[in-house]
Amino acid sequence: xxxxxxxxxxxxxxxxxxxxxxxxxxxxxxxxxxxxxxxxxxxxxxxxxxxxxxxxxxxxxxxxxxxxxxxxxxxxxxxxxxxxxxxxxxxxxxxxxxxxxxxxxxxxxxxxxxxxxxxxxxxxxxxxxxxxxxxxxxxxxxxxxxxxxxxxxxxxxxxxxxxxxxxxxxxxxxxxxxxxxxxxxxxxxxxxxxxxxxxxxxxxxxxxxxxxxxxxxxxxxxxxxxxxxxxxxxxxxxxxxxxxxxxxxxxxxxxxxxxxxxxxxxxxxxxxxxxxxxxxxxxxxxxxxxxxxxxxxxxxxxxxxxxxxxxxxxxxxxxxxxxxxxxxxxxxxxxxxxxxxxxxxxxxxxxxxxxxxxxxxxxxxxxxxxxxxxxxxxxxxxxxxxxxxxxxxxxxxxxxxxxxxxxxxxxxxxxxxxxxxxxxxxxxxxxxxxxxxxxxxxxxxxxxxxxxxxxxxxxxxxxxxxxxxxxxxxxxxxxxxxxxxxxxxxxxxxxxxxxxxxxxxxxxxxxxxxxxxxxxxxxxxxxxxxxxxxxxxxxxxxxxxxxxxxxxxxxxxxxxxxxxxxxxxxxxxxxxxxxxxxxxxxxxxxxxxxxxxxxxxxxxxxxxxxxxxxxxxxxxxxxxxxxxxxxxxxxxxxxxxxxxxxxxxxxxxxxxxxxxxxxxxxxxxxxxxxxxxxxxxxxx
Ligand code: ADP
Ligand code: MG
Numbered sequence: 163x164x165x166x167x168x169x170x171x172x173x174x175x176x177x178x179x180x181x182x183x184x185x186x187x188x189x190x191x192x193x194x195x196x197x198x199x200x201x202x203x204x205x206x207x208x209x210x211x212x213x214x215x216x217x218x219x220x221x222x223x224x225x226x227x228x229x230x231x232x233x234x235x236x237x238x239x240x241x242x243x244x245x246x247x248x249x250x251x252x253x254x255x256x257x258x259x260x261x262x263x264x265x266x267x268x269x270x271x272x273x274x275x276x277x278x279x280x281x282x283x284x285x286x287x288x289x290x291x292x293x294x295x296x297x298x299x300x301x302x303x304x305x306x307x308x309x310x311x312x313x314x315x316x317x318x319x320x321x322x323x324x325x326x327x328x329x330x331x332x333x334x335x336x337x338x339x340x341x342x343x344x345x346x347x348x349x350x351x352x353x354x355x356x357x358x359x360x361x362x363x364x365x366x367x368x369x370x371x372x373x374x375x376x377x378x379x380x381x382x383x384x385x386x387x388x389x390x391x392x393x394x395x396x397x398x399x400x401x402x403x404x405x406x407x408x409x410x411x412x413x414x415x416x417x418x419x420x421x422x423x424x425x426x427x428x429x430x431x432x433x434x435x436x437x438x439x440x441x442x443x444x445x446x447x448x449x450x451x452x453x454x455x456x457x458x459x460x461x462x463x464x465x466x467x468x469x470x471x472x473x474x475x476x477x478x479x480x481x482x483x484x485x486x487x488x489x490x491x492x493x494x495x496x497x498x499x500x501x502x503x504x505x506x507x508x509x510x511x512x513x514x515x516x517x518x519x520x521x522x523x524x525x526x527x528x529x530x531x532x533x534x535x536x537x538x539x540x541x542x543x544x545x546x547x548x549x550x551x552x553x554x555x556x557x558x559x560x561x562x563x564x565x566x567x568x569x570x571x572x573x574x575x576x577x578x579x580x581x582x583x584x585x586x587x588x589x590x591x592x593x594x595x596x597x598x599x600x601x602x603x604x605x606x607x608x609x610x611x612x613x614x615x616x617x618x619x620x621x622x623x624x625x626x627x628x629x630x631x632x633x634x635x636x637x638x639x640x641x642x643x644x645x646x647x648x649x650x651x652x653x654x655x656x657x658x659x660x661x662x663x664x665x666x667x668x669x670x671x672x673x674x675x676x677x678x679x680x681x682x683x684x685x686x687x688x689x690x691x692x693x694x695x696x697x698x699x700x701x702x703x704x705x706x707x708x709x710x711x712x713x714x715x716x717x718x719x720x721x722x723x724x725x726x727x728x729x730x731x732x733x734x735x736x737x738x739x740x741x742x743x744x745x746x747x748x749x750x751x752x753x754x755x756x757x758x759x760x761x762x763x764x765x766x767x768x769x770x771x772x773x774x775x776x777x778x779x780x781x782x783x784x785x786x787x788x789x790x791x792x793x794x795x796x797x798x799x800x801x802x803x804x805x806x807x808x809x810x811x812x813x814x815x816x817x818x819x820x821x822x823x824x825x826x827x828x829x830x831x832x833x834x835x836x837x838x839x840x841x842x843x844x845x846x
């Protein structure tokens with residue numbers, strides 16, 4: 163039971179009621195420094211503050227007894243600090259403390275907590291303090307439990323209403339904001355809510371998400387608010403989709419004779435999936451309305467030839483068609499591939515990058531290959547009727563909005579191998595129709611993947627030599643170009659020297675992002691032609707590079723890379739019929755970091771890896787909405803909330819088809835309008 167006095171104070175009965183729109187400066191005890199910290203986080207009004215949601219909650223209604231046996235279960239404990247100790251070794255340090263359950267007696271159960279390299283803890287944590295910790299313990303060999311880097315909160319007793327705000331409840335743990343600790347943020351939000359007048363159901367959900375009465379109420383509030391935020395995001399995407407298909411686009415029909423000639427000269431037959439996707443693409447391009455399609459296919463599934471066939475369609479109908487790649491290396495590679503495809507048919511192919519421009523072109527329909535940068539100068543690529551964007555995962559709704567702002571609208575085919583989980587595709591690419599290339603070309607064997615400690619380097623090297631002796635080629639990938647400050651990371655330039663000596667007479671070549679475009683192209687050319695047998699590289703080869711004879715990929719300091727990125731890199735091999743190998747070696751001091759990578763040994767499917775990657779990277783701006791131009795998704799949890807996402811999408815569709823201008827929803831209209839203004843910022 164709380165004292166009446168506390169409740170009255172907490173509710174600030176004598177203060178003016180706040181509004182959602184009130185600036186944070188009107189809150190009591192708001193100093194300039196504190197205000198600035200909030201504003202730096204983009205928080206200006208009470209409403210912004212209330213949207214600063216907790217990361218998680220702790221059940222502090224009743225703390226469990228200290229665990230007695232060996233356990234690794236996540237727990238939240240409350241106890242008294244009875245001992246602290248700071249140990250320094252060189253520049254590093256270790257801080258440990260002993261936490262006792264209840265008063266300090268010889269009989270009290272204890273646990274130990276430990277933090278590394280956090281000097282300031284000695285000032286913050288002292289014997290005698292009342293402490294809440296949250297974390298996962300580890301049983302010690304000699305008995306007892308230790309928590310490494312648990313989260314903690316000192317229960318200061320001096321402040322007013324301390325018990326009411328921080329204890330005896332399901333307590334929110336908010337992200338800290340500059341100098342505002344989670345505890346301070348909690349108090350600020352608590353006091354702010356206390357001053358807000360009685361709330362609408364939506365506002366009630368916001369109260370609940372901060373200070374829920376029960377876990378069930380919390381989940382209901384979260385689902386309600388998550389659905390709201392997903393709904394707004396989907397409204398933006400649906401409106402974008404409407405804009406994209408409004409207006410006409412050139413009608414491009416399938417001209418059988420020319421296509422048949424093209425397909426006949428290919429050294430292989432299209433897979434069923436490739437044919438299926440092409441049918442959809444030609445349906446789109448023949449409809450008189452702009453195509454906006456995402457072609458999603460795992461690495462090596464054969465997207466390039468699908469793009470080429472669609473582009474041939476555009477050229478046959480008398481238009482230009484452009485293909486844009488994210489890197490110059492890839493643009494040059496496509497240029498070579500497309501010349502092989504189209505020169506026999508007498509169709510001109512030109513390369514346009516910022517570093518390369520051909521002169522003396524004949525007029526008439528053509529195929530233009532360039533980098534993404536050229537997308538925004540449509541005249542420089544001859545106002546194409548079809549634009550293909552290859553490997554577009556770093557390319558957001560904002561950029562697509564720019565494309566669709568061009569008149570006339572081009573048909574747009576976006577291709578991606580980035581294994582975004584299916585669940586996210588709907589969010590990130592919700593304005594696009596989706597096609598899947600879900601069948602690998604025949605004869606492919608899965609790449610054999612080996613995750614090994616650094617100590618296996620010598621063995622890996624002899625295996626590599628063996629493969630080279632058999633006539634194969636290899637990629638060796640490093641996390642950095644030069645050694646620089648990170649002595650713990652191997653660097654491409656240095657390792658290139660070592661491999662050159664070690665593997666002679668097999669020739670090595672070196673490529674990285676600092677080489678000039680022409681140099682990069684020379685290096686790639688020598689690798690493609692087989693003159694160089696080994697390509698020592700940074701991640702510049704991550705996407706798209708296609709050399710079928712290369713069958714070994716060795717990555718050092720593999721722990722430095724994300725799962726999805728390693729999967730992309732692995733896609734560089736296994737493009738021929740030969741068994742391919744991907745060897746992931748840890749750095750010297752990082753052998754304990756290999757577990758995370760083990761999934762790559764088992765899973766070949768990019769989607770499974772993407773889900774694991776998502777789980778490993780944990781919460782955060784998973785959708786990369788900041789980059790795509792969409793409002794942030796704060797409460798929806800994907801993929802679990804996929805049903806909510808689908809509901810939200812349907813609701814957005816229904817509302818916008820009934821009331822496209824949102825005349826009867828002025829509030830929503832103005833919120834969406836504000837986002838769309840940012841989305842289109844800078845578009846003429
Ligand atoms: P990605 O989808 O990763 O862009 P690519 O288009 O680079 O894949 O194709 C990978 C390799 O597969 C290329 O060497 C290409 O020639 C080959 N390929 C594509 N389609 C087929 C097919 N239907 N049959 C056999 N090989 C194919
Ligand atoms: Mg590709």
